[in-house]
Amino acid sequence: MKPLLHAEFRRLLATRLWPTTLLVAALLGGGLVGVLAFAGPENFQPPMPGVHTEAGVRTVLGFLGFTSFVPAAIGTLAVTSEYRHRTIDCTFLFAPDRWRVLAAKLVTYGVAGMVYGLVLSATAAVALFGAAAARGVRLGLPAGTVIELLARVGVAMAAYTVLGVGMGALIRHQIAALCVVIGYLYGGELLLLMIPGVRELYPWLPGGATAALTDFTAVADALAEQQSSSPVHLLPPLAGALVMLGYAVLASTAAMVKPMRRDVA
Amino acid sequence: MSDIEVRNLTKTYGTVTAVDDLSFAVRPGTVTAFLGPNGAGKTTTMRMMIEHVVPTSGSVTIGGRRYREIPHPTTMVGAVFDSSFHPRHSARDHLRIYAAMGGYPDRRVEELLDLLGLAESARRRTGGFSTGMRQRLNLATALLGDPRVLLLDEPGNGLDPEGMAWLRSLLRDLAADGRVVLVSSHALSEVQQVADEVVVIRKGRLLAAGPLRELLGTARAVLVRSPDAAELGRLLRRSTHPVEATGPQDLRVRGLDPAQVGDLAAAHGLRVHGLASEHSSLEQLFLDLTGDRTCA
């Protein structure tokens, strides 16, 4: 297993994709949160609660949740680019136990996803606290809570990276895998929720699990409102994280049952 | 201990039988040419050797084991198929990734870059590599583990004459070290200069296998020019010798030497204007074995 991990880290670091991804993390974290917090959400059209309120801080941090497509895409590419460039031939020659190849990628990209999440959250923290200090605004949430929420966003990013790896292994085709993963994140799940009864499953769906993990409950609140029934109860944060990992394991296991075993020719 | 044994190997894709009950063995210390026309099943057979393709039936073992059962498989087997590199990786990146995967030191990467003449291009991205450079990088990857067995699927594809000469001497050296070297090709004239053994297949079936010299011996033909070619041809066919009419006055006869053909013609009062022993070539052997041109 160690040689495979060594190889996967070398592969990850060999191109400019990785430093570029971290730059994107900093731009999304520091940039997005910085712009929102400096300009003040209350000055937007339509106006949103300012960062001096709890709702305001949560909204600003909530935007970070929408960027999960980046780590998801990076994870997906980990497997699909090997099929696309046909390096998978060589990889399976060196590591004929194909599940080991997938396991090494899951671990490597789990770590990569954490680093991504760390950069995203750390730059966001700097931007948020910096903006508050510069504008002389007192944040609507205690610093400890903000940091905890940001850490949870970071963990969610790692979970999406690993989920991407699993989906990439399952679908194998680069464009198709990206379409499925990103399509689901932006719309797929909301469409699914329109089916009667599926709403009850929301806490267990990736979006619901992410909401539990990041404590960003806009969708859950909207669901409760729209159907004017009992509020949707999200899972505890840790359970949300485990559900996300569960999806990654499920996708990877399904990948090992068939797609990863197929002939490479 | 590194022989390749192919036993009753069959692979079907839907209604297409790519490999059909194929059996042969490849021995160490020789360069074995794996020949067949396009679509004969060479690539499929070689991919089954490393379990990239799962056989429909039959088996392949290398040194008595299935590929997956070989401990540290890349110290045993190196393989070259269509070049497959990440276009944004440099040659060195590519080799370092697989050196790590095989557990080989980075020193080995530098050795191979030198051995294969890639040292100067080591930092360039493979996306911009020429065909020859890609083939060299392919070979370098296959050689990382200093394997006992080399499976090379058309390694000469796209090489210029100089590159081919270099490849031939490399293959010679590798075989001289006692390795198994299996090279598929349809560039027959090029393989002829390096192969000790040949395995010829068509439509997934074995046509011939054995030492190249012996196969060329049996395939030697006599070229006859005669105004009575039609009559002579009938005569030869009646004595069950394979004859091919290559022109109105020309015949190509196998299984007899020039003296025997001349005597036969004289005995029947037929004129012979020219008689020559054909320069035997693998090209011709190949056509005789795989083509339908010969009328027996």
Ligand SMILES: Nc1ncnc2c1ncn2[C@@H]1O[C@H](COP(=O)(O)OP(=O)(O)OP(=O)(O)O)[C@@H](O)[C@H]1O
């Ligand atoms: N993945 C596949 N799916 C369907 N048919 C296939 C597949 N791979 C090979 N075939 C078929 O199997 C047969 C043998 O193909 P193969 O590539 O092994 O031949 P080859 O001897 O390597 O040919 P070439 O000299 O052109 O490389 C062909 O008819 C081919 O179309």
Ligand SMILES: [Mg+2]
């Ligand atoms: Mg082929």
